[in-house]
Structures are given as C-alpha cells and as structure tokens.
Amino acid sequence: MSLYNRRDELPIPPADAETHTTVCQYCNVGCGYNVYVWPVGRMGGKKPNENAFGVDLTQPQPPLTGLSYTESMHTTVTKKDGRQYHVVVVPARDSEINRGDYSTRGGTNALTAWSETRGTRERLKYPLLRVGDEFQVVSWKTAFQVLSGVIKGVLDRYGPEELTAKAFDHGGGGGGFENNYGVGSLFFTGLGMKYVAIHNRPAYNSEVWGSRDRGVHELNYSYEDARLADTIVLWGASTFETATVFYIEHMLNNFKGATVGEKKAAFAEGEPAEPARMVVIDPRKTSSVTIPQSIDASRVLHLRPNLGTDYVLANALARIIWEKGWHDESFIQTRTDLATFEDYKRKSLKLYQPLDEVLSEAETITGISREAMEKAAAWIAKPKAGGHLRRSLIIYEKGMIWNMKNYDQIASVVQLAVLTHNIGRPGTGCGRQGGHQEGYVRPPYPGDRPPPNVDKYIEEGHGKFYWVIGTDPYLSTPNSQYFKKRIHARTQALTEALSLHHGRGGEPGDPEALVERILEALDVTDGLFMVVQDLYLTHVARDAHLVLPAAGWGESDITSINCNSRLLRLYEKFMDPPGEAKPDWWIMAQTGLAIAQRYREEGREQDAKRFEFGKNWKTPEDVFLAGAREFPDNRVSEADEATLPAECYKGIDYAFLKKVKLKGIQTPVRIDPKTGKPVGTKRRYVYRFGTPDGKFKWYGTDDWEGYPEEVAKYFEGERKSRYPFWLTTGRSQLVWQTMYHDKYLPEKMLALPLPYVEIHPEDAKRLGVKSGDLVEVYNEEGNGNFMVYVSDSVKPGLIFAIMYHQRGSANNLVSGYTDPKTTIPWYKGTRVAVRKLSNGLPDLMQSASTRPVNDFE
Amino acid sequence: MMALTRRQFVKASASGLAALGLARAGFWFAPSLPYASVKVANLANLEVGKPVYFSYPDARSQAVLVKLGTRAIGGVGPDRDVVAFSASCTHMGCPLQFKNGRFVCPCHYSMFDPAKNGEVYQGLATEFLPQIPLEVVPQSGDVFAKGVEGLIWGRVSNLLG
Numbered sequence A: 001m002s003l004y005n006r007r008d009e010l011p012i013p014p015a016d017a018e019t020h021t022t023v024c025q026y027c028n029v030g031c032g033y034n035v036y037v038w039p040v041g042r043m044g045g046k047k048p049n050e051n052a053f054g055v056d057l058t059q060p061q062p063p064l065t066g067l068s069y070t071e072s073m074h075t076t077v078t079k080k081d082g083r084q085y086h087v088v089v090v091p092a093r094d095s096e097i098n099r100g101d102y103s104t105r106g107g108t109n110a111l112t113a114w115s116e117t118r119g120t121r122e123r124l125k126y127p128l129l130r131v132g133d134e135f136q137v138v139s140w141k142t143a144f145q146v147l148s149g150v151i152k153g154v155l156d157r158y159g160p161e162e163l164t165a166k167a168f169d170h171g172g173g174g175g176g177f178e179n180n181y182g183v184g185s186l187f188f189t190g191l192g193m194k195y196v197a198i199h200n201r202p203a204y205n206s207e208v209w210g211s212r213d214r215g216v217h218e219l220n221y222s223y224e225d226a227r228l229a230d231t232i233v234l235w236g237a238s239t240f241e242t243a244t245v246f247y248i249e250h251m252l253n254n255f256k257g258a259t260v261g262e263k264k265a266a267f268a269e270g271e272p273a274e275p276a277r278m279v280v281i282d283p284r285k286t287s288s289v290t291i292p293q294s295i296d297a298s299r300v301l302h303l304r305p306n307l308g309t310d311y312v313l314a315n316a317l318a319r320i321i322w323e324k325g326w327h328d329e330s331f332i333q334t335r336t337d338l339a340t341f342e343d344y345k346r347k348s349l350k351l352y353q354p355l356d357e358v359l360s361e362a363e364t365i366t367g368i369s370r371e372a373m374e375k376a377a378a379w380i381a382k383p384k385a386g387g388h389l390r391r392s393l394i395i396y397e398k399g400m401i402w403n404m405k406n407y408d409q410i411a412s413v414v415q416l417a418v419l420t421h422n423i424g425r426p427g428t429g430c431g432r433q434g435g436h437q438e439g440y441v442r443p444p445y446p447g448d449r450p451p452p453n454v455d456k457y458i459e460e461g462h463g464k465f466y467w468v469i470g471t472d473p474y475l476s477t478p479n480s481q482y483f484k485k486r487i488h489a490r491t492q493a494l495t496e497a498l499s500l501h502h503g504r505g506g507e508p509g510d511p512e513a514l515v516e517r518i519l520e521a522l523d524v525t526d527g528l529f530m531v532v533q534d535l536y537l538t539h540v541a542r543d544a545h546l547v548l549p550a551a552g553w554g555e556s557d558i559t560s561i562n563c564n565s566r567l568l569r570l571y572e573k574f575m576d577p578p579g580e581a582k583p584d585w586w587i588m589a590q591t592g593l594a595i596a597q598r599y600r601e602e603g604r605e606q607d608a609k610r611f612e613f614g615k616n617w618k619t620p621e622d623v624f625l626a627g628a629r630e631f632p633d634n635r636v637s638e639a640d641e642a643t644l645p646a647e648c649y650k651g652i653d654y655a656f657l658k659k660v661k662l663k664g665i666q667t668p669v670r671i672d673p674k675t676g677k678p679v680g681t682k683r684r685y686v687y688r689f690g691t692p693d694g695k696f697k698w699y700g701t702d703d704w705e706g707y708p709e710e711v712a713k714y715f716e717g718e719r720k721s722r723y724p725f726w727l728t729t730g731r732s733q734l735v736w737q738t739m740y741h742d743k744y745l746p747e748k749m750l751a752l753p754l755p756y757v758e759i760h761p762e763d764a765k766r767l768g769v770k771s772g773d774l775v776e777v778y779n780e781e782g783n784g785n786f787m788v789y790v791s792d793s794v795k796p797g798l799i800f801a802i803m804y805h806q807r808g809s810a811n812n813l814v815s816g817y818t819d820p821k822t823t824i825p826w827y828k829g830t831r832v833a834v835r836k837l838s839n840g841l842p843d844l845m846q847s848a849s850t851r852p853v854n855d856f857e
Numbered sequence B: 001m002m003a004l005t006r007r008q009f010v011k012a013s014a015s016g017l018a019a020l021g022l023a024r025a026g027f028w029f030a031p032s033l034p035y036a037s038v039k040v041a042n043l044a045n046l047e048v049g050k051p052v053y054f055s056y057p058d059a060r061s062q063a064v065l066v067k068l069g070t071r072a073i074g075g076v077g078p079d080r081d082v083v084a085f086s087a088s089c090t091h092m093g094c095p096l097q098f099k100n101g102r103f104v105c106p107c108h109y110s111m112f113d114p115a116k117n118g119e120v121y122q123g124l125a126t127e128f129l130p131q132i133p134l135e136v137v138p139q140s141g142d143v144f145a146k147g148v149e150g151l152i153w154g155r156v157s158n159l160l161g
C-alpha cells in the first residue's frame, strides 16, 4: 500500500564502524552530520556499548532530544574494494547550528549517495564523447587529449575571447574551496578567460556589489545574532523554506521567547530583552510569514511590495527613520564617509523633498501604505525603552538579489542598516541569507566590471568552446528557452560538420585527427564545442560533445563555510566516487597539464608553465593550501578583520579542521599578532568597515524609472490584456535546486511530481482551474507547463512558479534583462498569460498533495 | 484510547515469529515484522474528521485513526476513507495534531496528508508518516490494525526488544 519502499527496521552501526563528520551538502545553513560506514554483513547491537551511536536503542528515543535515524538516513554503497558497505548519515547534536535538527532536504543526504541498486545508479561513471552523434565511453586519456587539443587550438587561433564557460562558485556539495580553486586556476591563471558565467547567472559578478562597494561583505552576522535580535527582518527571503534549520532553531526560538535569557546576558544593563518581532517583506504570504503569525500575529509585520519596488520602500523607511531621529548620528559621524553621505541624503533620503510628498510617491510605487511603512520603520529602528538602540538583524536573499535593479536594491537595504547602526553589534547584521554554502577562492577574474553577459554572447554566435560545470543552465538561466535553442543549434552545427565525405561518412577515430576536424569545423561554421562536467547527464548535457564525470559530496574531502556564521569545516570523504568520476579540481589540474604538454611539445615553455598550476596537487589538502596563497597577510588586529576577504582561511590546514570537527572556525581567520595562533571572527565590522579608510561608503540610489523595456513592453497596447498576470518565481521547501538528486527519490517526486504555479483563488475561478489541473503559462519569451496549486500565498494578479524542476523551468518565461550596473538578471518579475491544459492527471491527483503549504491553523 | 497489554503483545509477536519459522536474518520492505492484529475502532463509532488515538504496535507508540470523508490511499470502510498512521512526527518524534483534514506538527510545522499515504508536503520531515494498514470485519464493523508501513520515529525497529 505504501507509495514507495518503506522499512520498519534499520541496520545498526556496530561500535567499531568507521565514523566521519561532515556538513550537509545542500543549503546555506550548513547543518553538521555524523557518518557511519561499515561492511554489509555485520550489525551493531542495541545496547549503548554495542553501537557506534553510543545510544540505548532498546528504548524509543525521546522526541526532539533523541537521535534522529530515519529510513532516508541509511543506504548501502559499493566501494572500490568491490565490497558493499552500509552508510548512515545522521544530523549531529554537537553542531551548534543544528543541534540534532535537520530539514527535509538534508534528511536525504544518505540516499543521494551513489548506489548501483537505486536511482543514483544514473551517476556518470566514465567520460563520454559524442561520436557519430551518440555518447560513447572513453578513457580520461582520450578525454583530456580531445579537450586540451580543442582548448589550445581555439586559444591559439582566436584568443581567450572564444573560450566560454559557466561554472559553480559556491561551497557545499558540488563546490568548496578545493574545487573552486581548481576551476579558477585553469580559467583565469591558465586561460585568461573573461567569458565565464557563474552557476546561477549569466556573468562573472557579485550578486551584492551594492553592499560590497560600501565596505560591507554580505556575510557579516553570526547565527547567534538571530537569537539576540529584537527584530528580524526577512527581505525577499523565505527562510523557513530555504534556510530551514536556521529559521527553526534560531529565528523562531527567538520569536517564541526561548532566547530571552541569552539576550539578558548579552545586552546592556537594564536594556529590554523580549521575544523578537518579525518583519517579512515579500510579495507572497509564505510559510515564513504564516508560521510566526500562527504563534503571535501581533509581532509579525508582512509588507507585500509591488514587484521591483523594494529599494523605493527601503529608502522610504530610511526617510521615516531620519525624520523621527531614530538613526545613530554618532555612528554615522565616526564610522561612515560623510562626503558620500550627502549623495545618500539627496538621492535616497530625498531630503530636498517634503516628507509627505516622498511617502505618498512611495505609497503609489510600492503599494505599501504609509502606516505600514511607519510601523516597519519603528520596528527596525525606534529605540527601546530607556533609549537603548534597537537590535535588528536584516537578512535578504533572492527576492532582493534577483530583483529589478539588483545594485540599487542591495545598496538600499545595507544603507538602511548602517543608518540605524544595525551592524557590528550583537543581535544585528545586514546580509544575505544565502542559497548554497560558500567556499570561494580563486585567482582574480581578468574581466571588467560590469562583466559581459555570457549567455547573450554565445546566443549571438560568439565563443567556439563552452564548458559547463556543476550547473544546468537549460533549467537555470534566464530567458532559457531561447538559450536552449541557440545552444542546441550551434552544437548541432558542429556535430554535423564532423562527418567526413561531405557529411555522409563517419568521424575521425584518432583523437588528434578528431581535434583537427573539430577545429576546422569551428572555423567554417558557427558551431560550438560543449563540455559538460557534472554528477549526472543533466538537461544541458544532452547537447554536449564531451561529458566529464565529477565526484560528489562525500566522495572526496572538501571544505566550505556556511552563510549564517562563515563557519569553516571539513566535509570528510566517506565513500568512493562511482567508476572513473573525479573531483573537479583534479579534472581542471589534468586539463591544465595536458595543455601544458602540448605547449612544451611546441617548445613554448612560458605558455606551458601557466598551465602547470596543479602539477603538485596530489590531495584535496594540497589544493586547499595552494588556494590559501590567494589571501593577503592575515596577521592583523581584531579591528582589521574588516580588511580581510570574508573567506580568508590562511593558516588553517586539514589537521586543524580535523581537530575542531563540527565546531569549525569562523572566517575570516586571522593570525593573532600576539599569540601567532589562528582566530576566527564571530561578527564583522565591529570596529571598521572593509574600505581603505575603514569608513562606510554611501551611495545615492536612482530615482524610480518604471520597468525596463523587456518587461515594460507587456504594458503596451494589446499586450496589456493578453498578458494579464505578473509572474514571480522561487523555490520549494521539499527539494534542492534543480533536483539533480531529488529526481531519483520517490519521497520527493511523489510530493512534487511536476513544476507548479500558485494561483490566487479569485484568478483560479476566472481561469476555471482548480488545484491539480495543468496549465500553460506563456509570454513572448517562452512557455512552460505547470501543475496548479490554488493558494492565497499570492495576491490576485500575481502568479508564483517554482523557478525550476526536473520536468521544466519557469526561466523559459523570464526576460533577458539584466541590471546594467551588475549584469544580474531580474528572474523574479515578468508578465504572463495562463491557459488551462487539462484537469489533474489521475495518478498525480491520487499521489500528490495539493494542500496549502502556508496554512498551519 | 486503546492499548495493547504486554501479554497480548508478547503473544502476538511470538506467533508471528513462529509463522516465519526462524529468526529474521535480513531486512525487507515494511511491513516485514510480526505485527499483532489489534482491534482499534468500530466503523459505527467513527465521525468524519474526529481522530481516534490508540497505541500500536505497543504501548509506547501513539497511533491515530481518522475517517477523512474522502477516499484515501489505503482507506477502508464503505467510503474507503478510514486511515491510520503512527502519530509521531517522522522529523524528530513530536506528537502530531490532526487539524482540518491533515496532520500538523506543533514542533517544526511539518505537515502530512492522510489521504496521500501520509505524504510530507511541507516542513522538516523527510519520510512520509508510517501508515497502518487496516482491516474491517464486515459483520461487526470492527477495524483492526495489521502492521506499520514505515519506521516509527525514534526506533531502529518498530518492534522493541
């Protein structure tokens, strides 16, 4: 009767099972986990001394405080010794950030491990080369021969401008310092490539230049601040769904009053310490709003601005604060740059314009009432009884980052925080929530700012070589329908040109002859040679010429930091990668060496050297330590932590990380000038900001100019009635990103079988659709088919779509607009039409729940 | 609330093992253990939307039976709408509440759909709620619990010992 295979008994790790510590492969929170590995055929006992948990398993575990070991936390894997092993991955209790807790995504960490007997058997095991328009297994030797030949050929004939790539830059599974350093070393040190895009956007940029240019790195708070804040602001972040354990364990416990004792200990004498208030700024009424509302609605404020207007709202709040005198004047005077402050006063606060006028304009643009704005301003900045500065933690994420005018949006929020001194004090901070974890270390990117839009560059026919690593742009890039068609056409053009005898014969069998043929074909067609490097044969891989199998989480040691605390930890290897799959850093190093060899054969010693960055990389730690050399001298004072890159880990090695385990160390790491020992940084910018003179640099935001052409066109003439809905996008609690693992897990595919849209009941009535029905959503950019959830999460006239799903992407509908200042897309706003396709499919109606996910009453 | 006495329970387990013929050597898909068949309700006494709590498969495991009023996966009774589940949240074991046709966990807000095999559709839990297969005696309307499909949170085996 179960919809998928269930267990009613689980194997027990014996007391001598191999144990490892690691961190969840998925989200920004970075929950700690314990891993147990032992050969199949053996079993521990239920008594505490008979099992590796050290727990009495004869008794049921006590709720909340007991060990969580669920069906999804066990799997079996086969190692290189040809034997099967049990693998158990359970949330760790001695990890401060999660304290034994975990989320629905991390709960499946074990199930994502490669296994011949489950869905993950689909992992890529060997390099695949498209030969005769089919993938054929080849050796790494052949793969590197072809790869290095094509790269060097393109580089020598046309220069680095014709080499393009899209690669991860994050931490956690699929990333980490080691892999990032490998990618950066080849692309920047070796190849000098400028046409490189980051995994989730079409360019090589920061998503938060609006903050960094001010001297504020986006990860500046610590998880403790979420426990100490008087007010938690979630701006364009549905933290319950996308940073789940951070929300539950820290924000919500603060909201419930469970951290009042900690506040009393941390606050000044006589300072009021009460359960937190929450301000959620989001066009949708998500679970992150309705959960605290179900506890105490009087302490929750939900603002639902019109799409794209958040920076106008932030500036209006700042103006109210200014008028009320709730800003911190002495902080502004001593810690910020007063010259640029004039700009801010003029353009953002609009001090030359009367308050009433500014606020009534803001009301019209944002759709938020003045009363609500005043309430939000008070909750963020009004001093507490006794004149104590309020402590507000302001966390933003993709609702702001992927908003129209990325730069101004981010700048406006961080400036609101600095105006009110909500940074650098316990219980404050202003930064991003994070999507993935982080773990960035690379040689400098050689391109300009703003960087080129690599998608458009390739679409226009530029670039002869395209290397996609650990990301699936067929789902994740904006305006992806056009992108897919262009990549398909260009890769296909090359494939066709490879056939001998005027297109009627086979392809050269010898790799060197094949390379020659590829280079000739690239010269005479607008063809594109595409390499895809990933765990699985992703959507984009269907058009690749060469597919390279990458090792995943748990298959090689990696290091990363989480987002809420910049906590650096070691994610230990606990199993072998499948087949010939290799860590990304190894693939990049070997590619470099293969190119170097070709140069050396031509006697071009200098050129060869650039590509030998990885010649001494034997272990992941070698790469980690090589990466550390990118950081500046970190023997600096506590105050000068602000001068260090946020991820600086110089002075740390694997031995250190193995010793501190899940306790980790918070970056930036400094070497204490007195003791010579590495010390972490709990909270940033306590003493100075990250600018040359230590002062925060203000910025005057642009005036409201309406929507960019790519979206404004939908309000012209007939289009206005043809595309009557706004569309915004986001993620679902249940799954991770493109579902590259989740698509093999029945728990996930049963609950979320198709990409979905949320439609307000009034609109649903008008459209004649109900929950479970299928609709087509379309506009002049593209099309997508979705399952309907009728939901009051959206307002009438606004449709929400899951941004991507294994079975389709809402990015087909997203325009090609990017912020001219940053080249960051506006993924979360466009106009669409909706038409019903069919009633709910019977088997999906039977198995997929369509109950509202934001109603807890 | 109904509870299995320890004697009934031991008897049930023993006969189950005997039926198997030998000590269990491996693992199979649930239900794989010698669960007792226990009367937990009578159809005549059920009201739509009113949960009936009982202990199963032993006194330390709270379970819940509910008549949903709409057809459900694994539902019994004339309307195929009577279902039963472990009442411990599969996330970290908190006792679930049945509210407005579904289960909500008061601890971290996981929600499970009783009509869809206990599917997690929101919240922190990974596993669907273990469903308890039911059998109805046609003459009497008595409803019997027959096993547990899925691991009850906090146990390495649904049957203690």
Ligand code: SF4
Pocket: A024, A025, A026, A027, A028, A029, A030, A031, A098, A101, A102, A103, A104, A105, A106, A107, A243, A244, A245, A246
């Ligand atoms: S909250 Fe994030 S880090 Fe923690 S278990 Fe879930 S996905 Fe993993």
Ligand code: FES
Pocket: B089, B090, B091, B092, B093, B094, B105, B106, B107, B108, B109, B110, B123, B124, B125
């Ligand atoms: S115990 Fe139920 S959601 Fe955590």
